[in-house]
Amino acid sequence: xxxxxxxxxxxxxxxxxxxxxxxxxxxxxxxxxxxxxxxxxxxxxxxxxxxxxxxxxxxx
Amino acid sequence: xxxxxxxxxxxxxxxxxxxxxxxxxxxxxxxxxxxxxxxxxxxxxxxxxxxxxxxxxxxxxxxxxxxxxxxxxxxxxxxxxxxxxxxxxxxxxxxxxxxxxxxxxxxxxxxxxxxxxxxxxxxxxxxxxxxxxxxxxxxxxxxxxxxxxxxxxxxxxxxxxxxxxxxxxxxxxxxxxxxxxxxxxxxxxxxxxxxxxxxxxxxxxxxxxxxxxxxxxxxxxxxxxxxxxxxxxxxxxxxxxxxxxxxxxxxxxxxxxxxxxxxxxxxxxxxxxxxxxxxxxxxxxxxx
Numbered sequence: 001x002x003x004x005x006x007x008x009x010x011x012x013x014x015x016x017x018x019x020x021x022x023x024x025x026x027x028x029x030x031x032x033x034x035x036x037x038x039x040x041x042x043x044x045x046x047x048x049x050x051x052x053x054x055x056x057x058x059x060x
Numbered sequence: 061x062x063x064x065x066x067x068x069x070x071x072x073x074x075x076x077x078x079x080x081x082x083x084x085x086x087x088x089x090x091x092x093x094x095x096x097x098x099x100x101x102x103x104x105x106x107x108x109x110x111x112x113x114x115x116x117x118x119x120x121x122x123x124x125x126x127x128x129x130x131x132x133x134x135x136x137x138x139x140x141x142x143x144x145x146x147x148x149x150x151x152x153x154x155x156x157x158x159x160x161x162x163x164x165x166x167x168x169x170x171x172x173x174x175x176x177x178x179x180x181x182x183x184x185x186x187x188x189x190x191x192x193x194x195x196x197x198x199x200x201x202x203x204x205x206x207x208x209x210x211x212x213x214x215x216x217x218x219x220x221x222x223x224x225x226x227x228x229x230x231x232x233x234x235x236x237x238x239x240x241x242x243x244x245x246x247x248x249x250x251x252x253x254x255x256x257x258x259x260x261x262x263x264x265x266x267x268x269x270x271x272x273x274x275x276x277x278x279x280x281x282x283x284x285x286x287x288x289x290x291x292x293x294x295x296x297x298x299x300x301x302x303x304x305x306x307x308x309x310x311x312x313x314x315x316x317x318x319x320x321x322x323x324x325x326x327x328x329x330x331x332x333x334x335x336x337x338x339x340x341x342x343x344x345x346x347x348x
Contacts, residue, residue, distance in 0.1 A: 021279025022336065025142025029135045036132025041121055042095045045132060048120035049094040049104035049112040052233070055212035056105045056116065057223035058241030059233065 061320040061333075065150065069157040075110075076100075077154065077221070082107030086230030097133070099140040100153030101269050103215065105222035107229070114140075115192060115215070115269050119208035122196040137272050145280030146273045149263055150317035155217040156263055162255040163302075172259050172304040180265045181315065187214065188268035212240070216248040216262060259302040263317065274314025283336040284310050284318055290330035300325030307331070 036042060076098050079089040088107055097114040104112045114136050121130035140148055149156055163170070174180055187210065195209025211218050223241065227234045254261045263270050286297075286307050297307050300321040305313055310322055310331065323331045 020281075020336070022142040022276075022281040025138050025276065025279065029138030029140075029142060031135070032131045032138055033135030036130070036135055039128075039131060041130065041132035044124065045097070045112050045117040045120055046092075046095045048116065050088070050090040052088055052226065053103075053105040053116065053208070053211065053218075053222070054236075055208050056103055056215065056218040057226055057233070058212075058219060058244040059223075059236045059238070 061324045065319060068151050069160070072152050073154040073157055076102060077106055077108035077110070079108045079110055083225055083229065086226055097136045099144065099148040101155050101217045101267060103218040103222040105218060105226065107225050116208065116211055119192060119196040119211060122193070123206040123208060127197060141273050141276030141280065143281045145277040145282060145318065146270060146316060147282045147318040148273050149270050150319040154221060156260060158220065159255040159260045159262060162252055163259055165256050168257040171257055172302060174258055174261065174265065183265040184267050184271040187266050188271040192268045210268060214247065214266065216251045219244045219248040264303065277314050277316060278312050281336055282318060284316060284323065284331060284333045286311055287330040290328050292328050294327065296325045296327055297322035297331055
């Protein structure tokens, strides 16, 4: 297993974000998941997923 | 790496589709795990599926009345994509595993790509935008309800892991199978047959989830790094890459599924797969 560190000054200067891109993505993901939870979207997903999806199996 | 990947794929598929009761009785799991999505394309109507499919969930949210941003699924995409990128495709997708296994069958002369690959590779973006996106917003079913267009008209994973086991064990469902089922069955058979000759044709040309995760490949936590300074340009990596990527492309290409074949093949050890602790795709590699 390897890790990488950004110790190249040129690369650092090019980088626009103060944090690694994946960290920003994870934070955005957590934010979106929270917003989805507040809006009740997990219930919509659950209700769809616990019924046999007739379209998915080519009947609906 | 090749053997480890196969073992991980098999174990992951068994764990996430481990509801044996469903297979035996033609029913699906209805527990609380279905509130969340797995990272890969995994039909929630598969009798064994323990969680939800992110692409099915996206369409379920788009099928609501009016247009509402599907935040929950965007959250799953950002979370899985930022951590793993298309590592999900290479290691954590049951339909990817199926295509990998079929490609091992010693029939036909193997090819990595279809002719017109440079155009066809954009097919997955068209499927994402037109079928999973616009199709789910605007196409109406027989009762004028919105319909999950990708699942309904294309998804071969749903046909293989959902329809075939359910229809095999549920006589009532079997009696209702009509033209749409045979359309999907034909598509599935075409993709499976093509998989014997071409490496993962569905993933390369049609999978909307691959299109989503490909966008994250540049900056995801799991990375494949190429060190130009040490490279002898022997092209062993390109020969080993099942997707025929050049060494320059491997780190950043949205096509790379992080299978690790390039890292295994490199005689100069200048390609590494691992965890990125830096700020982006351009970070140099350091051995731990």
